[in-house]
Amino acid sequence: MDIKDKVVVITGAGxxxxxxxxxxxxxxxxxxALLDTQEQDLAKTGEMVAATGxxxxxxxxxxxxxxxxxxxxxxxVRELGGLNVLVNNAGLMRDALLVKRENGKVSQKMSLTDWxxxxxxxxxxxxxxxxxxxxxxxxxGQGGLIVNISSVARVGNPGQSNYAASKAGVAALVVGxxxxxxxxxxxxxxxxxxVIATEMTAQMKPDxxxxxxxxxxxGRLAExxxxxxxxxxxxxxxxxxxxxxEMDGGLRx
Numbered sequence: 663m664d665i666k667d668k669v670v671v672i673t674g675a676g677x678x679x680x681x682x683x684x685x686x687x688x689x690x691x692x693x694x695a696l697l698d699t700q701e702q703d704l705a706k707t708g709e710m711v712a713a714t715g716x717x718x719x720x721x722x723x724x725x726x727x728x729x730x731x732x733x734x735x736x737x738x739v740r741e742l743g744g745l746n747v748l749v750n751n752a753g754l755m756r757d758a759l760l761v762k763r764e765n766g767k768v769s770q771k772m773s774l775t776d777w778x779x780x781x782x783x784x785x786x787x788x789x790x791x792x793x794x795x796x797x798x799x800x801x802x803g804q805g806g807l808i809v810n811i812s813s814v815a816r817v818g819n820p821g822q823s824n825y826a827a828s829k830a831g832v833a834a835l836v837v838g839x840x841x842x843x844x845x846x847x848x849x850x851x852x853x854x855x856x857v858i859a860t861e862m863t864a865q866m867k868p869d870x871x872x873x874x875x876x877x878x879x880x881g882r883l884a885e886x887x888x889x890x891x892x893x894x895x896x897x898x899x900x901x902x903x904x905x906x907x908e909m910d911g912g913l914r915x
Contacts, residue, residue: 663807663897666691669742671735673725673791674752676703678860679811679889681710683749686890688716695738695745697723697752697791717742725752725787735794744802747897748795750788750810750832754780757821777824784828788835792850796843805847809896810836812854814910829854833906840904849903851896856910859883879912 670687674680676698684694688711696711698704701722708720719741723734739745756776761768792808799806815822816829836852843850857863857874863883875881892909896902908914 663746663900665894665897667693668746669693669695669738669744670747670749671695671697671738671745671791671795672749672751673697673723673787675707675720676700677707679858679886680749680751681707682886682890683751683893684711684718685714686894688714688718690894692716692747693742694718695742696720697725697734699724725791726782728790731787731790731794735791735798739798744804745795745798745806746804747807748791748809749893750791750808752783752787752791753811754783755822755825756780757825759821760823772823780824781828781831784825785831788832792835792839796839796846796848799848800843800846803846806849807897808839808843808848808850809893810850810852812836812852812906814854814856814908814913816854817914836906837904844903849900851902851904852906853889853892853896854906854908854910855884855889856913857883858889859885877913878910882911884909884911 670692672680672684675684675696684696684707688694694711694716696707704720708718711718721734723730725731756779758772758776760772762770788810795808810832812833813829815826816833819826833852836850840850892907
């Protein structure tokens with residue numbers, strides 16, 4: 663798929679990787695619809711993308727709210743004239759141990775609230791947005807692409823029961839949806855990043871960063887531009903379907 667002039671929806675576009683994706687695809691000539699719940703962050707991303715000369719629309723939307731998602735996607739199609747690509751990037755982390763023991767007694771358990779919030783945004787949000795995008799693409803009969811952003815943590819990671827489960831779920835959706843939606847000319851793919859050099863990782867303690875880096879065969883974190891290159895590859899390669907593109911530097915070897 664040629665990125666130029668294609669309508670691309672990116673969830674979680676207010677900051678971080680979502681903002682970087684929007685800016686990159688805007689420079690490639692895409693028409694962007696950006697979703698987030700943080701109004702100021704979203705406005706800033708919209709301004710950055712508009713500065714590239716790209717056409718961009720911003721929408722406050724809670725991806726875990728069925729009504730908001732349905733209304734938002736309908737508005738995007740009316741405003742921008744179609745929908746070609748969805749990037750399910752919105753994500754939330756609420757890390758905690760399943761149980762914590764102190765002095766022989768369990769002092770803390772992962773709360774149901776922390777579990778549910780992560781599942782609602784990461785997994786249910788991907789389902790709701792993917793469902794709406796698939797319905798629009800199927801009815802328009804022009805094909806399309808859904809990209810789910812998973813994680814190396816999807817195989818399980820101590821202290822991340824909720825996050826790992828949600829990212830395993832979005833990876834499973836890639837396979838199931840690819841089988842269902844191919845009949846409509848819709849591809850479905852996933853990207854599973856490892857640890858990426860961002861403002862957040864830059865604030866980690868040096869000893870913690872050293873431990874992480876030593877586990878990566880390439881001996882360094884991924885750069886944001888390398889994730890952007892992976893996304894561009896998935897969009898442009900029309901035979902990439904039903905698979906998860908690992909981008910972890912060999913962390914899971």
